[in-house]
Amino acid sequence: TGDGTGFLFDQLTPRAVYDTVGWAVWAYYNKKDHIRKMQEKGMNKKFGWDLAAESYLEVYKEALARGCGL
Numbered sequence: 001t002g003d004g005t006g007f008l009f010d011q012l013t014p015r016a017v018y019d020t021v022g023w024a025v026w027a028y029y030n031k032k033d034h035i036r037k038m039q040e041k042g043m044n045k046k047f048g049w050d051l052a053a054e055s056y057l058e059v060y061k062e063a064l065a066r067g068c069g070l
Helices: 014-030 032-044 049-065
Strands: none
Touching: 014 032
């Protein structure tokens, strides 16, 4: 549909990877509008250390709240 920014597979198996790559290649040649939407969404996403640091901080706070790492 072009709603996301990539292709996802649920199982970490050779078959799942193979099928997903096949799906991506098929979409590249047959659904150029979907691929373009996904590219644009990916390029517009915000990536950076500030966002990554906030995410890590939340994970560490949650771990401390659960008593992990004591």
